[in-house]
Amino acid sequence: MVTKNQKHVNTNPESEPNLKGTLISVSILGAILLVTWIGALMLFLLR
């Protein structure tokens, strides 16, 4: 008999990993890259 608790037990080892933290950290890195690229472009255009 399946109880309410057993429904939440992860029985499939190949299920989706949680990559939310990874997405947030690479997005922060991406934002830093964008800011530096735009900064260099603005320096070139304003000088």
Add this chain to the structure above:
Amino acid sequence: MHLHKYEKYWLGAGIVGLIVFLIILGFGAFYLGTHPQSHGEIIDPENIEANDAFKPENRGLTKVDEGRYVLNIVASAFNYDLGTDESGAPIKNIEIPAGSKVLVQATTPDVIHGLNFAGTNINMMVEPGYVSTMEVELNNPGEYTLVCNEYCGVGHHLMYGSLEVVE
């Protein structure tokens, strides 16, 4: 192959970024004609005066039209030749009115030098055997120091001059 939803987002951003960069590169190279400063105009480093731009009387700043100037510079160990004034003394400070378009042409008879008016977009390598060329519009008044930013020898730090962009 199974990809996580977030991995697809990030791969998509990477591919879009690559395409954007290739478009910018193609636009700059083929439409705007952007190229390295020493892009193939060659000169005999033993006889740079064979090129009119680097004859002693043509060195330094020359006004060619209203708001248009040519600046010919010979960089050598360890000096920038910016021409001479009426009394024959070497010029170390150049004055250009703001808003002018300046074509900078430089070469060297000896080793690789840098040519950078710090704070402007004029920044290039000067290589023996090549003429480095760059056209810029100087809009921001101020004083800019000319420095060598390629280590060229023991007197590297003695290579300097200045550029004044005046209102």
